[in-house]
Amino acid sequence: MNSKEKNKSRTRLEQRESDIVEAATQLFAKEGFHGSSTRKIAAAAGVSEGTLFHYFSTKNVLLLAILDDFYQDLISSAQVGVQDIMGTRERLLFLAKNHLRSLMDNHALMMRLIQVYLSVDVNYYLDYKSSPLHDLNLRYTRIFDNVVREGMERGYIKQELELSAIRDLFFGGLEYGMRTLKGRNYSGNKVEAYVEALIDPLWLSMQQSAATPAANQSIDDRIEGTRLEETCERLEKVASRLERAAK
Amino acid sequence: MNSKEKNKSRTRLEQRESDIVEAATQLFAKEGFHGSSTRKIAAAAGVSEGTLFHYFSTKNVLLLAILDDFYQDLISSAQVGVQDIMGTRERLLFLAKNHLRSLMDNHALMMRLIQVYLSVDVNYYLDYKSSPLHDLNLRYTRIFDNVVREGMERGYIKQELELSAIRDLFFGGLEYGMRTLKGRNYSGNKVEAYVEALIDPLWLSMQQSAATPAANQSIDDRIEGTRLEETCERLEKVASRLERAAK
């Protein structure tokens, strides 16, 4: 047996596996998790039901495989994007847009699946931390955490932030924002605008100068401070635009 | 038939109904939605399976009834609380704490059910807006909206806010925050502290930034040196970014 044959046989098995995964992905997206029976999935993949269970011991395992693929894409696209962007604010905006686009366009109804999986998952992994999905989610959110930490080190962001609170607002806000956008049937640049409306308040509260609206400071000082603040923001936005244009 | 008898018979039916709802609520909380079969629920309520389906045409309808009860409590407790509190910030803090407490303590694993229901629900009501749960959610979030709007009118909060974005951050942040808290096994005052860590950034970004800028004095006279220094640093960073981008 030469390596080519070995490859061939390996790809044959992998082909079957990906056939099943693709059929399941399409069906889940179209008819939901509970609406797609293993029989229908097997038929769509061109295999018998027994074969399906030979490759995936459980319908939930199959779901997990799909979610795994999805998270891998999400993670790598986020990592690559963050590398190519300099400013902290621009990085956060990119992460937010990438997150929304991945969930809304690319995989259509994947968010359904995450919810289904979480609700099913919890029954098996009573402790979130032992769930396989938790690991993926952790790897993903760590990208966000690193962006924020680097922003702190560079002085763009105040140090006293409660990182986990900001993270919860970021991802929670995005998830709810997605529902809002779906309800409005928004797409394209409307999405971008809404992402900025979501991130702007967070960014505002993260910034260094807004850090300590010190109690001993007079109101007037604060007023002028915010005016300077606005100027800085404008300049930073211009800088980000130039960075984008330069690429 | 006098009205008392009529009442009696009505309460007998209502008794059955609430027996079923209570049994289902307990079982769902203990073993999850998919782990609680209609047979087990009927047995726990002391009725036959057929009777259960006489009162609730579907297992999902039963779930919806439970969620309805939950939302009614949530809505009324929120309304009462907001009435008794004056300040906008305190109102928001109350809403957040009330939200978290209701979901974490009072109804234990109710959040599971909401997720399950959403994931199941979407298959029937492809448009969110026609979902019965959507109505309840709308009534609930309207309380938040009114608090924010009143804060705007009173001048506590700036007018240019994108309300829906703030709402998404608020409720989305709370939902993710709840998971964070559960992961840390926090309770009591730790919850209160985390709620403040979640709301503070939002509140900061909501506040009236420029009330009545005093026009008769120059900016330079009013700004402290340290603040100016900080701002200069930031501007210099932006400048160097611009230089880099220009290359």
Added chain:
DNA sequence: ATTAATATTAAGTATCACTCAAATAAGATC
């Protein structure tokens, strides 16, 4: 007491996720 309406039940049914023993194909050895 009788009747009409409703509540309750137990025995179904179709479908579901999943199993298993047998059939088939592939890989390795001679």
Added chain:
DNA sequence: GATCTTATTTGAGTGATACTTAATATTAAT
């Protein structure tokens, strides 16, 4: 290339599930 061994594929099962139904029991009204 024939044979043995291993891995893959299959379709007919299995118990559990949500839900139905037709018959029975209970109630409300005259």
